[in-house]
Amino acid sequence: MSTLRPVLPTPGRPRPRSGRLVALAVVSVGVLPGVAGAAEPELPYRATPVPDRVVMSPTTTPERSQTFGWRTDGETATGRAEAQRMEGGAAVGPVIAADATTADRRTVGHEGGRDYAVRHHRAKVAGLDPGVTYRYRVGSDAGWSPWRTFTTADPDPEKPWRWLAVGDAQNGLDDRWPVNMGRALAAVPDAALVVHAGDQINRPTFDKDWGDWFAGLGEAAATKNHLTVPGNHEYSYDADSIDLLGSNYLAHFPVEPNGATLGRNTTVVDHRGVRFITLDTGLAGIDAIALANQRAWLARQLEDHRQRFTVVTFHFPVYTAADRFPSDNPAVRGAFGDLLERHDVDLVLNGHDHTYARGFKTRNGPTYVVSVLGPKYYDQQPDGRNTWTANGATRVVAAAETSTFGAICMLGDRLVFESVIAAKGEASTTVREVGEPLDAFTIDKRGGRKQVLEGGRCATGDPRPAEPGPAPGDAPVGDPAPSTPLGGPVGPPSGPGASGAMPSRLRGPALRWRGTTAVPRSGALRLRLTFGAPGRLTVTAADRRRPGRRVTATVRRTVTRAGARTVVLRPTAAARATLRRTGRLPARVTVSFRPENGPARTVRRTVRLRLR
Numbered sequence: 001m002s003t004l005r006p007v008l009p010t011p012g013r014p015r016p017r018s019g020r021l022v023a024l025a026v027v028s029v030g031v032l033p034g035v036a037g038a039a040e041p042e043l044p045y046r047a048t049p050v051p052d053r054v055v056m057s058p059t060t061t062p063e064r065s066q067t068f069g070w071r072t073d074g075e076t077a078t079g080r081a082e083a084q085r086m087e088g089g090a091a092v093g094p095v096i097a098a099d100a101t102t103a104d105r106r107t108v109g110h111e112g113g114r115d116y117a118v119r120h121h122r123a124k125v126a127g128l129d130p131g132v133t134y135r136y137r138v139g140s141d142a143g144w145s146p147w148r149t150f151t152t153a154d155p156d157p158e159k160p161w162r163w164l165a166v167g168d169a170q171n172g173l174d175d176r177w178p179v180n181m182g183r184a185l186a187a188v189p190d191a192a193l194v195v196h197a198g199d200q201i202n203r204p205t206f207d208k209d210w211g212d213w214f215a216g217l218g219e220a221a222a223t224k225n226h227l228t229v230p231g232n233h234e235y236s237y238d239a240d241s242i243d244l245l246g247s248n249y250l251a252h253f254p255v256e257p258n259g260a261t262l263g264r265n266t267t268v269v270d271h272r273g274v275r276f277i278t279l280d281t282g283l284a285g286i287d288a289i290a291l292a293n294q295r296a297w298l299a300r301q302l303e304d305h306r307q308r309f310t311v312v313t314f315h316f317p318v319y320t321a322a323d324r325f326p327s328d329n330p331a332v333r334g335a336f337g338d339l340l341e342r343h344d345v346d347l348v349l350n351g352h353d354h355t356y357a358r359g360f361k362t363r364n365g366p367t368y369v370v371s372v373l374g375p376k377y378y379d380q381q382p383d384g385r386n387t388w389t390a391n392g393a394t395r396v397v398a399a400a401e402t403s404t405f406g407a408i409c410m411l412g413d414r415l416v417f418e419s420v421i422a423a424k425g426e427a428s429t430t431v432r433e434v435g436e437p438l439d440a441f442t443i444d445k446r447g448g449r450k451q452v453l454e455g456g457r458c459a460t461g462d463p464r465p466a467e468p469g470p471a472p473g474d475a476p477v478g479d480p481a482p483s484t485p486l487g488g489p490v491g492p493p494s495g496p497g498a499s500g501a502m503p504s505r506l507r508g509p510a511l512r513w514r515g516t517t518a519v520p521r522s523g524a525l526r527l528r529l530t531f532g533a534p535g536r537l538t539v540t541a542a543d544r545r546r547p548g549r550r551v552t553a554t555v556r557r558t559v560t561r562a563g564a565r566t567v568v569l570r571p572t573a574a575a576r577a578t579l580r581r582t583g584r585l586p587a588r589v590t591v592s593f594r595p596e597n598g599p600a601r602t603v604r605r606t607v608r609l610r611l612r
Contacts, residue, residue: 045211047073047118050143053214054222057254058193058269058276062153062225063130067122069254070138070145074117077102081123083136086149091135098123100138103251122254130155148222153192157273157308158412162458164191165313165406165417167351167371168199170233173212176375180422183435184373184405185220187420187459191407193271194224197351197371198231198282198315204248205236214252228253230265230282231315231351260297262290268301273410275307279314281332291335298336302343308445309346309415312336317350320387321357321370321398322378323573328387340366344450346415346443349406354378356402356419358439359388359395364452367441368393369406369417377401377425379570382553397439400570401425404438407459414465415443416456427524429555431565435460442466510535511593511601514564523571523579523611525552527591530564535595541569544586544606551575551587551609559593567591571609579611 045052051070059065068081079100084091100121121138128134131154135147154161164184169177185191201209214221234249250265255278259266264280279294302310316329318337340348345366354372357380361368380400381387388395403423409416419439421432430438442456442465455466512530519526527539537559541552552569559565569589571579578585586608594600 043116044208045215046116047071048143049073049076049140051079051121051139051145053210053252054138054145054148055214055253056150056222056225058225058227058256058271059124060256060258060269061126062269062271063155064128064152065124065126066128066134066136066150066152067124067254067256068136068138069120069122069252071252072119072121072139072143074104074119076119076140076142079121079123079138079140081125081136081138083125083128083134085129086133086135096125096127098125120251128152145222148219150223151192153272155272159272160409160411160463161272162188162191162410162463163193163195163408164188165195165197165349165369165371165408166373167197167404168231168354168376169196169213169216169374170199170202170231171374171376173201173209173216176423177213177373178216178218180373180375180403180405181216181220182218183422184407184420187405187435188407191224193276194220194226195276195311195313195349196226196228197313197349198229199233199351200228200231202233204234210248210252225271226253227255227267227269227276227278227313228265229278229313229315230280232282235282260290260294262293263297266294266297270305270307273307274309274311275301275305277301277310277312279312279336281314281316281329288331291331295335295339299339299343302339302345308413309410309443310343311347311349312340312345313349315350316352317357317370318348318368319357319359319361319370319391319393319395320353321355321381321395322353323381324353324378327381333391337361346450347417355380356397356399356404356438357388357395358397358419358441359393360452361391361393363394364450367417367443367452369419371404371406371419373403373405373422375403375423375425380429380553382572383556384554399428399430399438401428402430402438409456409458409463409465411463411465413445416458416463416465417441417443418456418458418460420459427519427522427568427570429568429570431557431567440466444468509601510595510599511591511603513591513603513605516589516605516607518608518610519568520610520612523576523609525569525587525589525607525609527567527569527589528564529567529591529593531559531562531593531595533562533595534559535593537567538592539567539569539589541587541589541607543575544588547588549574551585571611575609576611579609583611585609 053071055069057067059067080097082095082097084095085093100123102119102121133151135149137147138145200213203209230249255267267278269276316332318333320328348368350370353370354377357370404419405422407418418437421434421438437460440456442453444451453466457464510532514528517526537557539555543549543551590604592602
């Protein structure tokens with residue numbers, strides 16, 4: 001997403017009216033013909049009679065039905081979906097068919113601004129059996145998709161299952177998005193559902209963005225359920241296309257028509273013990289009526305359900321994580337914040353900030369996760385002084401320039417969330433590498449009491465929840481745990497800070513500072529440190545000429561095991577301003593480390609920040 005939030009339409013343009021933004025229905029918009037006599041340029045992702053962009057969307061009865069969406073050229077006016085039961089690798093029994101609802105519309109080609117005609121279709125196949133694998137295809141006599149398979153939801157809430165949560169894709173859709181999403185799908189190949197937190201694309205009027213997004217998902221678009229929310233980049237305020245959310249975004253993602261009357265693509269779906277609720281904050285700050293309408297609808301969905309867990313997803317964070325303008329979303333927090341706390345929602349998933357953060361307002365209450373999967377990043381708000389602390393919340397974990405995916409394991413009365421690193425920027429603030437866990441926590445509801453515990457594992461090994469131990473913010477996160485089969489017995493807790501764990505023996509000096517590298521592109525510093533044992537690390541940097549002036553964000557970190565680490569110090573806004581004027585800034589860096597079983601050690605050095 002760009003650095004701009006949705007803005008008011010310019011004078012003279014019509015203001016978006018919420019009433020016009022409605023669920024996908026049968027409409028006829030027409031087709032813009034090409035210029036007579038002109039050679040038509042080759043357009044990427046041009047539609048044909050054979051269905052493309054096939055996607056699965058969850059229904060309100062996932063045990064017995066499945067919704068499919070797809071696209072064809074403008075000449076294909078009908079369609080249907082067919083499903084057939086699979087047993088022993090062979091199709092058996094009758095074919096269950098459902099006619100499609102079809103809509104005519106225009107879509108914008110990427111080259112030359114040319115339009116060409118397409119139709120979007122959706123069909124819901126019902127009358128299926130729970131926990132059964134079916135093969136299916138979509139299309140018409142003009143062309144069919146390949147046969148693919150899906151499995152209906154198992155009605156047993158005790159049976160373990162996994163799903164994925166991802167933040168903004170938006171940029172690098174043709175190169176980085178396929179790689180990062182591919183890592184997520186490879187880590188959790190059996191994910192039954194993928195929840196997207198908005199800004200799937202960057203340019204809502206460019207069909208190439210949509211084509212790249214679907215191409216990046218590959219077969220996973222058509223073989224896993226996808227639950228999306230619109231971000232600000234799904235909206236457009238062009239005078240000639242004020243309703244592009246309705247004509248582009250909604251066309252690609254068919255959802256159950258049970259959402260708020262003024263909420264674009266809002267929906268509620270109960271799936272295997274979890275109530276999933278999606279909200280639309282794409283017009284946050286300029287459409288108070290739509291937010292109020294969604295608030296009333298959200299309250300009803302939170303009051304009336306019997307699922308064990310509740311997950312709410314929308315684009316703009318309740319608590320902003322990025323150091324950017326604007327640095328807060330008070331309209332979103334005012335519309336939904338108190339409801340999420342009052343009804344003790346378990347998990348709130350947000351995007352928009354192009355950074356990672358996780359925290360809470362009430363201990364053992366809702367857990368808020370902000371993440372990004374794409375390659376675009378914003379600076380992180382500093383520790384101790386940020387939107388979280390300014391609003392009485394606690395930010396437990398934060399990492400800048402770090403793309404992640406959330407791997408979530410549902411284990412009966414426990415939800416395990418493991419955030420895994422998919423990519424890192426040059427100035428990433430985590431020492432962990434791609435493929436390693438950045439963060440992990442467990443929501444434990446055994447015995448009728450809810451606890452949010454640090455740690456757990458879902459994607460980087462055999463799934464395993466955390467056991468009761470330290471409170472959030474008091475223990476290391478993402479610590480590997482012994483292997484336990486999915487849903488199997490849980491052994492004693494392990495790792496630093498876990499109940500009963502013994503301190504590690506000191507291996508060599510507690511702290512060695514092996515070198516420093518300046519990162520001229522961003523003004524950051526990379527410190528290469530080696531630790532002789534687990535412990536607590538604090539790193540600060542002050543202006544050498546003005547010792548009272550802090551020039552980088554303070555780093556406080558739990559070191560979970562002995563070994564080499566890289567710590568990144570990012571300059572403050574004031575330091576960046578100085579660097580832009582002078583190109584360099586001398587700083588006094590202090591590294592303090594307190595091992596678990598030895599005396600603290602402090603090392604100071606003078607270094608130079610550089611910016612070119």
